Amino acid sequence: MFYRTIISFVIILFSTSVAFSNETIFNGKFVQGGIVIGQNKHAKEVLFDEKRLQISKDGYFIFGFGRNHKSFSTLKIIKDNKNNVLKYNFDINKSIYKIEKIDGLPKKMVTPGPEFYKKINEDRALIKNSMNEKYVIDKFPLTFIMPTEGRISGIYGSQRILNGVKKNPHGGLDIAAPSGTPIKSTADGKILLAAKGLYYTGNIVIIDHGYDLQSMYIHMKDINIKKGDLVKQGQIIGTVGSTGRSTGPHLHWNVYWKKIRINPKHLISISK
Ligand SMILES: [Zn+2]
Incomplete structure (x- = not known):
């Protein structure tokens, strides 16, 4: 021994x-x-x-x-x-995050009324359950592309303080673009969720790319695909909108690895 x-x-x-x-x-x-x-x-x-x-x-x-x-x-x-x-x-090096303070927002933009709690919880459960599904793919090397073109209006990690209330850090990348601008899938994958009318996210798409990597597209206007569809990198999945809790047309793009939010910027840079 x-x-x-x-x-x-x-x-x-x-x-x-x-x-x-x-x-x-x-x-x-x-x-x-x-x-x-x-x-x-x-x-x-x-x-x-x-x-x-x-x-x-x-x-x-x-x-x-x-x-x-x-x-x-x-x-x-x-x-x-x-x-x-x-x-x-x-x-693992430390990242430095921005602090964004926004004051003077209408109260309902900061804290939703109790009449929305049930809806918010249902939405959360829907997203969480969809992300439990696993898609196994054996295509490599994987590359990733930006899902849409526009001005970067919000970055990963920022600490948001709205009307003095500390909110969850910003978990994704915001790309501001005119309503109706096409949104593409960042890589090949399987649609885990394509749903409309969620309280915070509005119209939302979640794609699994295998290797525990998932991407999420939020505040969309139109959705062109449905749950279960297989999509190719660059395929149009819908368009930019301002649905859900949003102040203007933009795509909020999240990237998850094992359900942990990572910085979408780094996903793009490994493809270069
Ligand atoms: Zn955002």
């Missing part, structure tokens, strides 16, 4: 030194809100902070960091031979 432990320990050390000669490739930013694509052709199992990742045939996988991710993370790659384990320790 003791002998075996020694052996596997030696292999770990050896494998790690091999890793530094680029056995595993990483593309992305190790920063709060960041996302990284990794590849190791011999990966049998990959664990990021002990969470199992989906691996493609060619050994690609994805992991990401939330807005307030801790300062370090570990990645374990278990290779063909179970004792052959690569271990990486990553430092």
Whole structure:
């Protein structure tokens, strides 16, 4: 038993030194809100902070960091031979977020009246349940495109203080564009939700891209697809609108990895 432990320990050390000669490739930013694509052709199992990742045939996988991710993370790659384990320790850099104060808003824009609570809870359950579905895809390398063109009017992570009330941080990217501007799917995927009239989000689409990656399109005007449809990257899924809790036509775009919001900006930059 003791002998075996020694052996596997030696292999770990050896494998790690091999890793530094680029056995595993990483593309992305190790920063709060960041996302990284990794590849190791011999990966049998990959664990990021002990969470199992989906691996493609060619050994690609994805992991990401939330807005307030801790300062370090570990990645374990278990290779063909179970004792052959690569271990990486990553430092995750801090992100600095904007504070946005907006005063003088009508009260109902800041806190919804109790008559809306039931509707808001139903909407939340609908979104949450839709996101539980998993779509397994084996297409790599994955690339991602901006879903629409326009002025960036809101960024990821900002702390919003409305009429002095601290709200949830802004979780996505806002792209202001005229009502009716086409919205495209950022990558190939499956439609998990296409629904109209939600209290906060208005008309909403959620797409699963595999690898625990999901994108969400909010405040839409028209929706051109339905739940269960398979879409291609660049396919038009609907148009920009101002439905739900919105002050003007724009697309609010969220990106999730394992249901954690990541910065959409970093998703686009790994494709460049
Ligand atoms: Zn927004």
